Amino acid sequence: MEIPAELLQILVCPSCRGALAWDYESSELICSSASCALAYPVEGGIPVLLVDRAHKP
C-alpha cells in the first residue's frame, strides 16, 4: 500500500502539527518531529490521525 505524495504534503500530526512520513514496513504514518514521533495507523487506506489511536514507534 502507498500513500500519495500529495496527501502526505497536506497531512500534519494532530498533536504537534509536524510533517508526517509514510513507513512502508509498519504501514503507519510517523510524525517527523523527534520530540513527538507518534505513529498513526492507516486503515483501509484511510489515515487515522487521532492522538488517541497513535502510539510511540
Ligand SMILES: [Zn+2]
Ligand atoms: Zn507530532
